Amino acid sequence: RHQWRGVIEEYRELLAIPVDTPAITLGEGGTPLVRSGWLSEAGDAEVWLKVEGANPTGSFKDRGMTTAISVAVHEGAKACVCASTGNTSASMAAYAARAGITPIVLVPEGKIAAGKMAQALVHGAQVIQVRGNFDDCLNLSRGLAEHYPVALVNSVNPNRLEGQKTASFEVVDRLGDAPDVHLMPVGNAGNISAYWLGYTQYRDHTTKLPRMRAFQAEGAAPIVYDRVFPAPETRASAIRIGNPASWKLATAAAEESGGGFAALSDDAILHAQAELARNEGVFVEPASAAGVAGYLADLAAGTSYAGQTVVITVTGHGLKDTVTALEWFGEVTPVVVDADLDAAARAADLV
Numbered sequence: 001r002h003q004w005r006g007v008i009e010e011y012r013e014l015l016a017i018p019v020d021t022p023a024i025t026l027g028e029g030g031t032p033l034v035r036s037g038w039l040s041e042a043g044d045a046e047v048w049l050k051v052e053g054a055n056p057t058g059s060f061k062d063r064g065m066t067t068a069i070s071v072a073v074h075e076g077a078k079a080c081v082c083a084s085t086g087n088t089s090a091s092m093a094a095y096a097a098r099a100g101i102t103p104i105v106l107v108p109e110g111k112i113a114a115g116k117m118a119q120a121l122v123h124g125a126q127v128i129q130v131r132g133n134f135d136d137c138l139n140l141s142r143g144l145a146e147h148y149p150v151a152l153v154n155s156v157n158p159n160r161l162e163g164q165k166t167a168s169f170e171v172v173d174r175l176g177d178a179p180d181v182h183l184m185p186v187g188n189a190g191n192i193s194a195y196w197l198g199y200t201q202y203r204d205h206t207t208k209l210p211r212m213r214a215f216q217a218e219g220a221a222p223i224v225y226d227r228v229f230p231a232p233e234t235r236a237s238a239i240r241i242g243n244p245a246s247w248k249l250a251t252a253a254a255e256e257s258g259g260g261f262a263a264l265s266d267d268a269i270l271h272a273q274a275e276l277a278r279n280e281g282v283f284v285e286p287a288s289a290a291g292v293a294g295y296l297a298d299l300a301a302g303t304s305y306a307g308q309t310v311v312i313t314v315t316g317h318g319l320k321d322t323v324t325a326l327e328w329f330g331e332v333t334p335v336v337v338d339a340d341l342d343a344a345a346r347a348a349d350l351v
């Protein structure tokens, strides 16, 4: 049986990285494409979820981190740096640990989910909390990489997009064609740019290109409203970004594909997160539910997806941010019983 080898070895000939780059890999990619009966019925469409939380560190970032860290190490890097809302730092820390180089992480103070912070720390990153937002952290990362011998691995590093574009290849390999529409959340805008790169590059395997439909949180929606958000705010902390680095690439992807951008309330995002967990058994972090929330909002607004093949990328695992997930339920303490069959049966509403 075929054992998945990670995105570099699976797709090496399609990646614009030096041919002899040894792969530093955790077996990332090859994630499940799960059909959603609930969402398919809701829109009379064929809806598939690309479940990126199934990657080694629990988010899609691993696809781009294997390429970015492999190339950086091949070029002699001894340290790497990134700004992050959490997932990039978790992923970078893991791949840096594997490569034996020093990870330096810049995050907005108090604004990243506990699971992601734990990952960065456990993998041995030097975590620096910045009094500022993600955009300030990215400016600092760029500055550190410019003045000191550290490799910048944010998605402004083109090797990141090279790895991340493999998600499009996997979708096409699995469906036998591109979908009619692809929905996803957008923060720093690297991922949508990478998917579009992947779909356009894989054109000889497809009869069409998907419309790229992208979603931002209402309080952090610079691309939707075409203006920088100096103080972005959303409970979907992963996409709390006011001035995305890949802004132009992302708008080009939306325009060239005939898709577009829209903003969603935090409530809509958190509601979609809870519904997805209840209806499909797929637990994603808040930001990751934005594509699902967007699909539902589009349907509610009268957009028809009838008869279409729809892929929604859910970008990161729900266990990254259990605090926000549980807030939805308010103060809930599961019932406590004695170790007694009748008591358990009563508590379970079976009698």
Ligand code: F0G
Binding pocket: 059, 061, 083, 084, 085, 086, 087, 088, 089, 155, 185, 186, 187, 188, 189, 190, 191, 192, 238, 239, 285, 287, 288, 315, 316
């Ligand atoms: N979903 C999740 C779970 C993310 O962590 C991110 C970005 C996005 C969506 C948006 O992807 O930035 O390529 O448009 N997280 C980055 C980070 C910013 O630092 O972890 P994007």
